Amino acid sequence: MIKKGMRRQIVLHYILVVFLALLLVEVIFLLAIRTYYYESIYSTITTHISTAEGYFHKYQLSGENVPLQEVLDSFTLSNTELQVLTLDGNMITSSTGFQPDRSITTSDVPEAAGGGIGRWVGRQPGTNESVMAVSKVLQIHGKDTFVLRYLTSVAGINADLLNLSLLSVGIGGAVLAIVVIFSFGLANSIVKPLNNITAVSAQMAKGRFNTRIKGNYKYEIGDLASTLNYMAQEIVRSNQIKDDFISSISHELRTPLTSIKGWSETLISGGYDPEETKLGMGIISKESDRLIGLVEEILDFAKLQQNEMKLSMGTVNVKELLQETILNVWAKAEKRRIHLRLESEESIFVKGDANRLKQVFLNLVDNAVKFSHEDSIIGLSAKRFSETEAIMTVRDAGIGISEEHLSRVRDRFFQVDALNGGTGLGLAISQQLVELHNGRLEMNSELGKGTEVIVILPLVDVPPVITPTED
Numbered sequence: 001m002i003k004k005g006m007r008r009q010i011v012l013h014y015i016l017v018v019f020l021a022l023l024l025v026e027v028i029f030l031l032a033i034r035t036y037y038y039e040s041i042y043s044t045i046t047t048h049i050s051t052a053e054g055y056f057h058k059y060q061l062s063g064e065n066v067p068l069q070e071v072l073d074s075f076t077l078s079n080t081e082l083q084v085l086t087l088d089g090n091m092i093t094s095s096t097g098f099q100p101d102r103s104i105t106t107s108d109v110p111e112a113a114g115g116g117i118g119r120w121v122g123r124q125p126g127t128n129e130s131v132m133a134v135s136k137v138l139q140i141h142g143k144d145t146f147v148l149r150y151l152t153s154v155a156g157i158n159a160d161l162l163n164l165s166l167l168s169v170g171i172g173g174a175v176l177a178i179v180v181i182f183s184f185g186l187a188n189s190i191v192k193p194l195n196n197i198t199a200v201s202a203q204m205a206k207g208r209f210n211t212r213i214k215g216n217y218k219y220e221i222g223d224l225a226s227t228l229n230y231m232a233q234e235i236v237r238s239n240q241i242k243d244d245f246i247s248s249i250s251h252e253l254r255t256p257l258t259s260i261k262g263w264s265e266t267l268i269s270g271g272y273d274p275e276e277t278k279l280g281m282g283i284i285s286k287e288s289d290r291l292i293g294l295v296e297e298i299l300d301f302a303k304l305q306q307n308e309m310k311l312s313m314g315t316v317n318v319k320e321l322l323q324e325t326i327l328n329v330w331a332k333a334e335k336r337r338i339h340l341r342l343e344s345e346e347s348i349f350v351k352g353d354a355n356r357l358k359q360v361f362l363n364l365v366d367n368a369v370k371f372s373h374e375d376s377i378i379g380l381s382a383k384r385f386s387e388t389e390a391i392m393t394v395r396d397a398g399i400g401i402s403e404e405h406l407s408r409v410r411d412r413f414f415q416v417d418a419l420n421g422g423t424g425l426g427l428a429i430s431q432q433l434v435e436l437h438n439g440r441l442e443m444n445s446e447l448g449k450g451t452e453v454i455v456i457l458p459l460v461d462v463p464p465v466i467t468p469t470e471d
Helices: 006-058 068-075 108-113 155-205 219-269 274-305 318-335 354-370 426-436
Strands: 081-085 091-094 118-123 130-140 143-153 314-317 339-344 349-352 377-384 389-396 440-446 450-458
Touching: 006 068, 006 130, 006 143, 006 155, 068 081, 068 091, 068 143, 108 118, 108 130, 108 143, 155 219, 219 274, 274 426, 314 318, 314 354, 318 339, 318 354, 318 377, 318 389, 349 354, 349 450, 354 377, 354 389, 354 426, 354 450, 426 440
Parallel strands: 339 377
Antiparallel strands: 081 091, 081 143, 118 130, 130 143, 314 349, 377 389, 389 450, 440 450
């Protein structure tokens, strides 16, 4: 007995399907064979009747009574009994000489009396033998005179059909036995990989994400194994990114806190002139702003992850937005002698949250400044990309990003070089903000040659220009 499970289900379903198919084929086959044999008998008798009837009418003498023996001699057929009946089914004579003491009431006689060729298959009263009867009216001098009824046994055919049925059942049983053997092999080919995948999945569920499903599985099972392996790989990678993030953010938080704590204790101890006090307070303020920026970045990311980011939508002038962005990072760029250049078409308007879009471009330009060489140029441009979209580009000639890192640089917490500081969330947040504006963010970069970040946003209709009235 097979224990409950997928193996038993597969075997039982496979056997059931094959059994029903075999049953259907055998039934159709046997019915076709039976019909063929019965139709052959019927066709032989009806052909003989037509041929004999033709000769009978050709040589029949007009105006003379036809002897019954002549009828029997003309229409008799070997291996059949010819019965000559009255139109109401009473037997007059037969080729065997046997004459029943009652009328023939089978359905073939009234069918023949009605003008057709009657056929009846059943068991002969008295002998209980399976027979076929074929009847037709014989006309003499244009008048319906007798019913010719041919009676032949079909017991031999039925016996052959029975033997054929038993042979078919035997063949079907042999086929089912082979199917059972193959179905076990088929079930094992499915269940064994699933058992292996289940065992490895259980290991993964216990936190052993370095475990992998081994084996060259195909089709859906192969896809399942690949998906689980990929999931485990991603979990390992996410855990590593999380650990790196915790380490990085701890460092990012500790550095300004150390400065703040150090200068606070120094100032509390007293004895410093106003210039030194002003310097210390300035550092404390700057490091406090840095901490606030880090915390705000983390809060923004949390809101985006929880779909709780609220946008204050309006019409945004792209050129003015980029000009404000340049003004915000101008001082930082000047320290490294990096020039910011803007090329923008007039009257490009997009629908969005001006503050959040400014956050996006501040992040992109700040990254460009961070990774550009001194005395280089960062170009910002804005133009219409199509009738419905505007394209904004931030292009630098800095250190660039390798192809390996380019595909991951927008992943959350990912940093090409952790020594440069930051949370690794800036690009991830920027991309999600652009997508919240129904736009898209694309990146092209070549190591050692620079990076180009493209932001595409939907255009809105240009607001009407208000002409000042002359008083």
